[in-house]
Amino acid sequence: MIKSLKRRNSELADGQKQLKILSNELFSEGHLPTFKQKISESGQFPLRAKNLEILQINVGYMCNQVCKHCHVDAGPDRKEIMTRETMEQCLEVLKNTTAHTLDLTGGAPEMNPNFRWFVEEASKIGVKDFIVRSNLTIMRSNKKYYDLPEFFKKHGIHVVSSMPHWTQGKTDSQRGNGVFQQSIEALRILNELGYGMENSPLKLDLVYNPSGAFLPADQKSLEADFKSALRKDFGIEFNELFAITNLPISRFLDYLVATDNYEDYMYSLVEAFNPATVSNVMCTNTLSVGWDGSLYDCDFNQMLDLPVNSKIKHISDYQEAILQNREIAISQHCYGCTAGAGSSCQGIVS
Amino acid sequence: MQKTYYDPADLKKFGKISEWNEELGNKFFDYYNSVFEEGELSAREKSLIALAVAHTIQCPYCIDAYTGDGLTRGITKVEMMEALHVAGAIRGGASLVHGVQMMNKVNKLEM
Numbered sequence: 360m361i362k363s364l365k366r367r368n369s370e371l372a373d374g375q376k377q378l379k380i381l382s383n384e385l386f387s388e389g390h391l392p393t394f395k396q397k398i399s400e401s402g403q404f405p406l407r408a409k410n411l412e413i414l415q416i417n418v419g420y421m422c423n424q425v426c427k428h429c430h431v432d433a434g435p436d437r438k439e440i441m442t443r444e445t446m447e448q449c450l451e452v453l454k455n456t457t458a459h460t461l462d463l464t465g466g467a468p469e470m471n472p473n474f475r476w477f478v479e480e481a482s483k484i485g486v487k488d489f490i491v492r493s494n495l496t497i498m499r500s501n502k503k504y505y506d507l508p509e510f511f512k513k514h515g516i517h518v519v520s521s522m523p524h525w526t527q528g529k530t531d532s533q534r535g536n537g538v539f540q541q542s543i544e545a546l547r548i549l550n551e552l553g554y555g556m557e558n559s560p561l562k563l564d565l566v567y568n569p570s571g572a573f574l575p576a577d578q579k580s581l582e583a584d585f586k587s588a589l590r591k592d593f594g595i596e597f598n599e600l601f602a603i604t605n606l607p608i609s610r611f612l613d614y615l616v617a618t619d620n621y622e623d624y625m626y627s628l629v630e631a632f633n634p635a636t637v638s639n640v641m642c643t644n645t646l647s648v649g650w651d652g653s654l655y656d657c658d659f660n661q662m663l664d665l666p667v668n669s670k671i672k673h674i675s676d677y678q679e680a681i682l683q684n685r686e687i688a689i690s691q692h693c694y695g696c697t698a699g700a701g702s703s704c705q706g707i708v709s
Numbered sequence: 710m711q712k713t714y715y716d717p718a719d720l721k722k723f724g725k726i727s728e729w730n731e732e733l734g735n736k737f738f739d740y741y742n743s744v745f746e747e748g749e750l751s752a753r754e755k756s757l758i759a760l761a762v763a764h765t766i767q768c769p770y771c772i773d774a775y776t777g778d779g780l781t782r783g784i785t786k787v788e789m790m791e792a793l794h795v796a797g798a799i800r801g802g803a804s805l806v807h808g809v810q811m812m813n814k815v816n817k818l819e820m
């Protein structure tokens with residue numbers, strides 16, 4: 360199993376170092392236009408936050424997997440975990456916001472020792488859509504997690520899970536040996552409980568990230584290919600496929616630099632820039648809460664340690680009126696969310 | 710002066726051929742883009758055909774382009790190699806089938 364950048368003492372474990380590289384440091388000839396310049400051309404700078412619709416909470420970076428592309432640099436050696444006190448602050452905010460979606464992520468969010476308590480408490484408050492981003496294998500990795508599918512069903516959780524490909528080779532190559540088989544087992548169990556089945560209220564969506572230095576193809580055609588292959592080979596059903604572009608940060612940035620793919624990848628992102636996506640990128644209607652309660656415009660900014668442009672920096676000080684209409688913090692990685700049909704935690708944006 | 714005939718960076722400049730003849734260039738790219746849209750054949754199938762043809766005509770730009778395109782579409786390396794063997798079989802077969810002409814000629818000339 361590979362180790363996290365942090366465990367390897369890689370300089371790319373530092374968000375500031377990543378931002379420096381993203382500021383064209385490594386380009387051999389010329390410079391790419393800055394994202395700020397690019398969105399200014401279409402009169403969309405500064406990018407401003409709209410009404411809060413999604414509260415995305417990262418409850419910790421600990422994970423049972425070490426995926427090659429992970430933008431969180433998550434893994435078993437990451438100990439950053441949200442405390443119950445911070446969770447209580449998040450719940451307090453959830454009671455008083457316009458957010459209709461609660462989106463729990465990690466690492467493997469289920470590995471936070473207070474995860475189940477948090478889900479139970481958040482369920483009492485009630486949101487239209489309660490998402491848990493599960494890596495699937497956690498449900499089969501240890502007996503103490505075997506009942507997670509039933510727990511999810513009990514609370515009407517919307518399960519969103521990564522699945523890089525419908526074949527074992529491509530999936531295991533990105534996410535680790537054995538991941539594909541365990542994921543298939545978990546998907547079967549979820550299907551048996553009604554997840555992902557036609558006319559069932561239990562939603563099961565899959566997330567596709569390209570397994571390398573290339574952009575995703577059309578989301579609908581990928582979804583059709585995934586559905587057809589998973590049904591034919593394993594009898595598995597799911598609702599939607601979200602195609603997400605790999606953003607050039609953290610472990611994926613490390614991979615791009617190490618394999619001499621960085622420049623070409625950045626060029627391909629800039630070439631695919633689509634101004635029509637800018638007004639719908641996830642940061643405009645999402646607030647991302649870090650494991651320590653710090654506030655960010657998105658999960659990617661969280662990993663780059665790019666906080667919100669606001670005097671409110673922590674969930675304990677949350678004031679919607681002050682955070683609304685704030686200027687979104689941007690850098691070159693934002694090209695990733697505006698390439699082609701656009702990319703967000705919910706898939707394409709245009 | 711560059712000492713090789715092919716420069717990978719030239720692939721990104723493909724669209725520039727329209728600059729010296731906009732009308733014909735645009736007609737070509739309109740046609741090209743239409744060809745690769747979903748039709749009776751899926752865009753995925755067309756991508757594999759393009760990859761196989763690229764190897765047959767030995768176009769390094771096309772090989773780069775359609776290897777990348779295949780990856781974005783989730784095409785596996787096993788599928789790509791199978792497509793190449795189809796191209797190889799046709800290409801090899803095209804040489805061998807001319808052997809019939811050779812055999813006819815030999816049979817006609819030899820006592």
